[in-house]
Amino acid sequence: MKIVYHPRYTEVYSADPAAKPGRLEAILKEIEGSYDFLESEPAEEEDIRRVHTPSHIEAIKRNSHLYEIALLAGGGAIKAAETAFAGEPSFALIRPPGHHASPGHSWGFCYFNNIAVALTKLKSKGLIEKAFILDFDLHFGDGTSNIFAGSKIKYFQPKAETREGFISEIREKLEEEKGYEIFAVSAGFDRHIEDWGGQLTTDDYRTIGELVKEAAERNCEGKRFAVLEGGYNHSVLGRNVRAFLEGFA
């Protein structure tokens, strides 16, 4: 299990809750020393262009600080995907998040769609055709869903409103799905009982991690990676990431 990270992710590139000071530090404090870290490199503009329109890229570029950190987040997701494809599960501890970034626009603290940038990179290298994305963030990843609509890369987010229902929906879906070459997770922790969603427990994240791991082992020799999306209560975020990684690793 590798953690893909870069110290520049702690920089405050905007005034939104995903960019708040102390957010990534809260996660680092819980997981440092438990896993090996790899350092992110910025994505190439070509990697971003596979997913986003030139006008969207130009719009983000107008804020050069934001653009630099957003490229580094996309590059972190690429490194996590490539590490996973090579046989080592990985987690991209990155920000800004990405699942609300569509080809030509973005909102909800997102700028470039990191998970889409990573999967389209693997696809462009001829490594994968079919991938499964589980998104367990509180919010629907409209960007990811738009980008992959009608393609062999499947986007799935459970709709159940109870925690038991949410977990069993994931379990059932992962059991019925077959033939994927990699599993990717949009790991947002804002659904936690002490975060905005007020739904899942810390142990639930461990269970979700295990379910994805088992599905990846059944489908594709365990190839799997996750990228950080939401999660805003710094006092529980680190513990939740840690629990997820314990199940996922």
Ligand SMILES: [Zn+2]
């Ligand atoms: Zn969210």
